[in-house]
Amino acid sequence: MERLDATQLRTLAAVVAEGSFEAAAQTLHVSQSAVSQRIQALEATVGQVLVRRSRPCRATTAGQPLLRLAGQLLLLEREALTEARGPLTGTPHAPGAPVRTRVAVVANADSLATWFVTALAxxxxxxxVSFDIRQDDQEHTAELLRDGSVMAGVTAQRVAVQGCRVRPLGAMRYLALAAPAAAAHWFPDGLTVPAPPAAALALAVAPVVVFDRRDRVQHRFIRSLVGRDLDPPVHYVPSVPAFSEAIRRGLGWGLVPEQIAHADLASGACVDLTPGRYVDVPLYWQHWRLDSPVLDTLTDAVRSAAADALR
Amino acid sequence: MERLDATQLRTLAAVVAEGSFEAAAQTLHVSQSAVSQRIQALEATVGQVLVRRSRPCRATTAGQPLLRLAGQLLLLEREALTEARGPLTGTPHAPGAPVRTRVAVVANADSLATWFVTALAxxxxxxxVSFDIRQDDQEHTAELLRDGSVMAGVTAQRVAVQGCRVRPLGAMRYLALAAPAAAAHWFPDGLTVPAPPAAALALAVAPVVVFDRRDRVQHRFIRSLVGRDLDPPVHYVPSVPAFSEAIRRGLGWGLVPEQIAHADLASGACVDLTPGRYVDVPLYWQHWRLDSPVLDTLTDAVRSAAADALR
Incomplete structure (x- = not known):
């Protein structure tokens, strides 16, 4: 049986993690042509192009299982080394401090902005460990798992990605907020449920703040209120702090995670447009099927932090 | 002289703004094949491929001047219509509410998280207007200006992009923060400047929180302290709230915008590792050279908010 070269696999992982042959060469402390030669040799062994030479570099479909394998080998190797050498003492001045285990995970923006760092800590x-966090829309986090870029992630996808286990984390609750003046201006009669015809008209013209073009949660909420799709004016604001600030400043209404919403409601900066009515987005933790102490500990920490923060 | 078709140009703008032919078709309320035909017709007129059929779709080099033209025509047309029809009354139930002017701008994550929404408001x-905000690293925001995706942006690039004017906004100041326990653990002797050899050793092994692989501000700060490049362990945390939370939780030290740092220093959640020593990142506002009331008003608002928030 053919053998895969560990150095070549490690180089593949570095190219995709760092995004370019040049950055991988820096990280691995080798020349860029050495990186090219290793990738070409690996591609020759497999008989497939493994890396899409884009900016940033990505694994091709053929490269994905090899990238996942490379990440798994690296993780297991680091863990074995750490165990063999004894625990990290933490003395800052110790010469030859151990290389840290890279933990690449993806989470959606609202989880990152609210509860996820608690789990990491x-x-x-x-x-x-060295955390390599990616932020992506919760509907798209599974792509990074599938292509082997990350070993685990918070995702809205409940179906296990190939090679992964999936566990429910609970639901992130969103409340419909607006600044008091904006609420009075756009929804003078309030937004009772089921929404009367006047409310549907108001929802069709009131500006709504949306994270980005992949964020459909506001549009689904409108449909749940009025029973059909509306096409209101949209402000795209792809930053969690800017998103809630845009609502506080009256640019539009929007759905805000309850952890952030509570402070805005308590301070009077915002009002709840639909008291008692909210959106629950179920989240899942997907991680490689791998007997890894680091992954097990991370999974325990994520589940416990999620249990505190989610519904 | 050949003429460019306005409908085809508008379709080009929609394809790049929405990211796909399918989403553009939805926004324009036409079929996907109509979108394809218009783009192909425009490409035939120009004799160049204008759209890279990637996910998301991007303008090719040849497509960039046409995309910018399309955006400028749309902006001017919307402004003329708004002026002709009189100001928006704001009555939510007015039939045939005017189509809003799309204002596409880019800003770096820290500006978005701190002062930029104040300008929009x-x-x-x-x-x-309908804001279409993009978030990008301050060293890379100029790319979106160059390819015509946005009409203006907050950028670290002081050289005007072709077709743009550039104005200085002031500098964003960053302070080096760590949680008190982390500071005591990694820097027991403090971080005086110039850094003694022990501090350089400490900086080489203390974990540092970095936004993403394009964020070099922490590494440049280390070089300014010790006079050479170091390769410390890095946690990548590409979310402004998660970044400062990771520092508060003791995962590492990092450079935090003073607007966010002040709250963490006041509450005692963090300490300033290098009192009196900071990093100032000069920011610029680049915008299309265009006689547009919307762009003029936005520029005034951004300059005034920046004058309040930046150095």
Missing amino acids: RLPAELA | RLPAELA
């Missing part, structure tokens, strides 16, 4: 320091 | 409601 629960990992004991002696695990000596 | 200063635009009078009767301008009836």
Whole structure:
């Protein structure tokens, strides 16, 4: 049986993680032509193009299983080394500090902005990990799992990605907020449910703040209120702090995670447009099927932080 | 002289703004094959491929001047219509509410998370704009200006992009923060400047929180302290709220915009590692050279909000 070269696999992982042959060469402390030669040799062994030479570089469909394999080998190797050498002492001045285990995970923007860092902080320091966090829409996080770029992720996708286990985390609750003046201007009669015809007219013309073009949660909420699709004016604001600030400033209404909404409601900066009516978005934790202490500890930390923060 | 078809140009703008032929068709309320035919017809007129059929669709080099032209024509047309029809009354139930003027701008994550929304909120409601905000690294925002995707942006690039005017906005100041326990653990002797050899050793092994692989501000700060490049362990956390939360939770130290840093220093959640020593990142406003009331008003609002928030 053919053998895959570990150095070539590690180089593949570095090219995709760093985004370019040049950056991978820097990280691996080798020349760029060495990186090229290793990738070409690996591609010759497999008989397929493995890396799309885009900016940033991505794994091709053929490259995805090899990228996942490379990440898994690296993780297992680091863990074995850490175990063999004993726990990281944490002494800053120790010469030859161990190379940290890279933990690449993806989460949606609202999880990152609210509860996810709590989970990361629960990992004991002696695990000596380096977090490589990606942010992506919760409907699209599964792509990074599938192509092997990340080992785990918070996703809205409940069907397990190939090679992954999936566990429910609970639901993120969103409340429909607007600044008091904006609410009075656009919804003078309030937004009772089921929405009367006047409310549907108001929802059709009131500006709504949407994270980006992949964020459909506001449009689905409108449909749940009035029973059909509307095409209101939209402000796209792809930043969690800017999103809620845009609502506080009266640019439009929008759905805000309850963790952020509560502060705005308590301070009077916003009002709840539909008291008692909310949107629950179920989230799942998907992770590689791998017997890894780091992945197990991370999974425990994520599930416990999610249990505190989600519904 | 050949003429460019306005409907085809508008279709080009929709394809790039929405990211796909399918989404453009939905926005324009036409069939997807109509979108394809218009783009092909425009490409035949120009004799060049104008749209890279990627996900999302982007303008090719040849398509960039046409995309910018399309955006400029749309903006001018909307402004003329708004002026002809009189100011937007704001009555939510008015039939045939005017189509809003799309204002596509890019800003770096830290500006979006701190002062930029203040500028947007200063635009009078009767301008009836729809904001289409993009977030990108301040060193890369110029790309979206160059390819015509946005009409203006907050950028670190001081050289005017072709067809744009550039104005200085002031500098965003960053302070080096860490949680008190992390500071005591990694920098028991503090971080005086110039850094003694022990501090350089500490900086080489203390984990640092970095936004993403394009964020070099922490590494440049280290070089300014110790006079050479170091390769410390890095946590990548590409979310402004998660970035400062990771520092508060002790995952590493990092450079935080002063607007966010002040709250963490006041609450005692963080300490300033290098009191009196900071990083100032000069920011610029680049916008299309175009006689447009909307762009003029936006520029005034951005300059005034920046004058309040930046150095």
